[in-house]
Amino acid sequence: MTSPATSSIPLDHGQRWRAFWVCVSVAALTILDLSKVNVALPSIEAAFGAASTQLQIVVSGYVLMFGLALVPFGRLGDQRSRRQLFIIGLSLFTITSIVCALAPTIEILIAGRLLQGLAAGIQMPQVIGTIQQIFTGKERGRAFGLFGATIGIATAFGPTLGGLMIALGGAQDGWRWIFWMNVPLCLAVLAGVVFLLPRTRTPTPGRLQLDPIGLVLFGVMIVTLMWPFLFTTGSPDDDPRRWWSLVVFVVFAAAFVWWERRYAASGKAPLIPVALFTIASYRNGTLIATTYFTAMPALLLLTTLFLQLGVGLEPVFAGMVSIGFALASAVSAWYGGNLVGRLGRPLVVWGLGIVLVSVVVLTVVAYTVPAGVVAYAMAGVMFVAGIGAGLVVAPNQTLTLAEIPTRSGGLAGSVGQLGQRIGTAVGTAVALSLFYAAIYRDKDAGRAGLDVYHDAYAFGMISVALFVALAFLLGVIDLASRRRARGR
Numbered sequence: 001m002t003s004p005a006t007s008s009i010p011l012d013h014g015q016r017w018r019a020f021w022v023c024v025s026v027a028a029l030t031i032l033d034l035s036k037v038n039v040a041l042p043s044i045e046a047a048f049g050a051a052s053t054q055l056q057i058v059v060s061g062y063v064l065m066f067g068l069a070l071v072p073f074g075r076l077g078d079q080r081s082r083r084q085l086f087i088i089g090l091s092l093f094t095i096t097s098i099v100c101a102l103a104p105t106i107e108i109l110i111a112g113r114l115l116q117g118l119a120a121g122i123q124m125p126q127v128i129g130t131i132q133q134i135f136t137g138k139e140r141g142r143a144f145g146l147f148g149a150t151i152g153i154a155t156a157f158g159p160t161l162g163g164l165m166i167a168l169g170g171a172q173d174g175w176r177w178i179f180w181m182n183v184p185l186c187l188a189v190l191a192g193v194v195f196l197l198p199r200t201r202t203p204t205p206g207r208l209q210l211d212p213i214g215l216v217l218f219g220v221m222i223v224t225l226m227w228p229f230l231f232t233t234g235s236p237d238d239d240p241r242r243w244w245s246l247v248v249f250v251v252f253a254a255a256f257v258w259w260e261r262r263y264a265a266s267g268k269a270p271l272i273p274v275a276l277f278t279i280a281s282y283r284n285g286t287l288i289a290t291t292y293f294t295a296m297p298a299l300l301l302l303t304t305l306f307l308q309l310g311v312g313l314e315p316v317f318a319g320m321v322s323i324g325f326a327l328a329s330a331v332s333a334w335y336g337g338n339l340v341g342r343l344g345r346p347l348v349v350w351g352l353g354i355v356l357v358s359v360v361v362l363t364v365v366a367y368t369v370p371a372g373v374v375a376y377a378m379a380g381v382m383f384v385a386g387i388g389a390g391l392v393v394a395p396n397q398t399l400t401l402a403e404i405p406t407r408s409g410g411l412a413g414s415v416g417q418l419g420q421r422i423g424t425a426v427g428t429a430v431a432l433s434l435f436y437a438a439i440y441r442d443k444d445a446g447r448a449g450l451d452v453y454h455d456a457y458a459f460g461m462i463s464v465a466l467f468v469a470l471a472f473l474l475g476v477i478d479l480a481s482r483r484r485a486r487g488r
Contacts, residue, residue, distance in 0.1 A: 015198045016134045022192045023127040024147055026086065028154040029093070029185055030120045033062065034424070035158025036165075037113075038301065039315040040175035043166055047175065048106040053231065057110050060230035060425070062117035067421040068222055069121020072215055074129065074414025075271060082126040083197055089123030090190045092116075097182035128413025132401050138341050141398045145337015148394025149330035152386070155297070156326030159304055163316030211263055214271035217256040224249035226422060232429035276404070276412060284478040285400025288348065288471050290419035292392055294427035295467035299359065299385075300325075302431055302460040303378060310453025311371050321375055324383035332390025340395035345479045347395045352472040354388025359468055363461045367454050392471075427467055435460035 041055050048054075077085050096119060099112035127147075135143045165181060166174030228242040260270040277283045300322055307318040332351075340347055362381050369377045397416075404412045438456040 016139075018196050019130060019134055019198055020143055020146070022189070022197045023130050024150040025189045025192060026090065026123050027127045027147065028150050029182070029189055030124050031151055031154040032158050032161065033116065033120065033182070034066075035155055035297070035300070036162035036178055037062070039159050039162040039304070039319060040166060040178050043171055043175040044106070044109070047172060048109075050106045054106050054110065056231055058106075058113050060226075061110060061114045062120070063421055063425055064223065064226055064230055065114050065117030066121045066124070067226060067418055067425075068219055069118050070125055070414040070418045070421070071218060071272060071411070072210065073122045074125030074411045075210060075269075077126045077129050078411050082130055083193065083199065085126050086123055086193045086197070087190065089119045089121075089126070090186055090193065092119035092122065094183060094186035094190070097179045097186065101176045101179035101183075124417055125411075125414040128397075128401075128417070129411075132404065132413060138338075141337045141341045141395075142334075143337070144398040145334045145340075145394040148333035148337065148390060148397060151393060152329030152333055152390060153326045156300065156322040156329070156386070157319075159300070159319030160316065160323060161319075163314065163319040167314070167316045211260075211269070211271040214256065214259055214263060217252055217259055218271055221249060221252040221256050222418075222422075224252060226425050229425045229429035232433055272411070272415060276415065279403050280478075280481065281403050282400055282412065284474065284481075285396050286416050286419050288352075288396055288474045288478070289393075289400065289416055290423045291467055291471040291474060292352070292396075292423075293420040294423035295359075295464045295471070296355075296389065296427075297424045298427040298431035298460070298467075299362075299464045301428060302435060302457060302464065303362065303382070305435065306366060306453055306457040307375055307378070310450050310457070311374060313375060317375070321379045322382055324379050325386035325389065328383045328386030329390035329393075330386075332387045333394040334390075336391045336395045337398065340398050343395075345399060345475060345482060347391055348399070349472065349475040349479055351388040351391025351395070352468060352475055355385050355392065356465065356468045356472055358382070358385035358388060359461060359465045363458050363465075366457050371450060427463070430463045431460040434463055 037059060041058065044050060044058060045055055050058075073085060073089075093116060096112045096116040100109055100116065103109035103112060131140070131143050131147060161181070162178050165177035168174065169177035224245040227245045231239075231242055257274065260272060260274055263270045264273060264275070277286075303321060304315075304318045307313045307321060308315060311318075336347055336351070358381055362378060362385075365377045365381055366374065400416060401412060435456045438459040439452055
């Protein structure tokens with residue numbers, strides 16, 4: 001199948017896998033900046049005397065702009081050259097990393113992070129769109145298995161790398177090293193795009209279709225949805241009026257769906273074809289991924305906070321607890337990608353079950369294991385959780401896009417990524433609110449020491465467990481519906 005503006009070029013085995021490794025390098029670079037900057041916030045606060053809201057924007061601004069850019073640039077990549085968008089996104093990512101590293105004020109740093117998030121949103125849709133286009137059948141499962149492994153490693157190693165840069169650069173300027181390290185990585189990946197990425201499509205005549213009204217409605221919808229969650233820190237100073245933006249979200253979401261249906265009925269290409277969600281495998285897989293990513297980043301963040309604030313570990317050592325998670329998820333994602341064609345949805349359900357049990361065990365370990373060895377015990381549980389995580393992300397990605405035409409791969413993948421970014425914002429906000437609310441409550445009651453952080457960690461992990469349980473339930477429902485469909 002071809003899109004209105006492109007036609008596919010057949011690639012041999014070597015060309016396909018060369019394109020794949022270039023794509024996953026882009027994805028790893030993009031995902032790293034979602035997690036490695038978190039550990040730098042105390043250093044940034046010390047350097048600029050930044051307020052809590054400004055520090056929150058350093059992190060959340062990246063996520064917000066990332067989410068806003070995903071769908072329109074996914075649509076653009078499906079219609080035009082993904083290679084060109086890779087180059088634009090990586091070039092902007094390089095420049096904005098330099099801006100962040102050299103930032104003389106917190107305001108310049110915030111501006112750099114916003115533009116860096118935009119760059120991430122430009123390039124990430126092209127990754128999934130390219131993989132969806134050039135692989136089919138069992139080879140696509142293997143490709144998404146390796147893709148899931150890469151994402152797992154990048155997500156889990158982010159805090160460790162951030163902590164290492166701070167340790168090397170010092171408390172005052174170590175945070176700048178976090179951004180400086182992007183520059184050589186970006187240039188290396190950019191060279192790979194220019195010299196190693198084969199042409200996968202040739203342009204054919206066709207008018208660019210971007211649905212400008214839908215684009216505006218979409219932008220307002222996403223901002224009003226993510227805004228209150230992105231600015232929730234659990235502090236008593238959080239402004240409760242931010243939740244009113246959800247009313248605006250409901251209004252614009254209804255307007256967006258109405259407009260997209262009307263636009264599609266006129267014979268034009270909508271920004272997000274509502275028909276995508278009539279495909280059960282895509283709809284259910286997207287819901288599972290969104291719910292799962294509502295839980296997992298919060299799990300990693302809560303565990304790091306507990307070990308830093310409660311146990312007193314340095315950032316680099318607290319981050320290292322997740323290394324086992326990263327390695328285990330990488331290996332199991334590879335095997336999951338190879339097995340998903342034979343085992344299907346049960347593989348994802350088993351993975352979610354392992355993660356759910358691990359969440360419960362982590363909470364018990366935090367309460368019962370002495371502070372001197374709790375980090376080692378948590379690292380062991382995280383290793384087991386990583387095995388389950390690898391069986392979720394890569395197989396679910398394969399199943400989600402299995403029935404999506406290759407011409408819509410970039411858009412479909414972008415919508416899935418958008419769900420993950422929204423899930424990350426919501427899950428992190430809920431978990432942090434519970435974590436810090438428990439700390440303030442216990443301190444007001446006169447409690448002190450590690451017991452305060454035991455309670456905070458447990459309350460935060462309740463939300464993580466509930467979201468993983470919901471993802472598990474969605475997996476079971478999808479599995480049952482598939483079996484009913486086969487029995488007809």
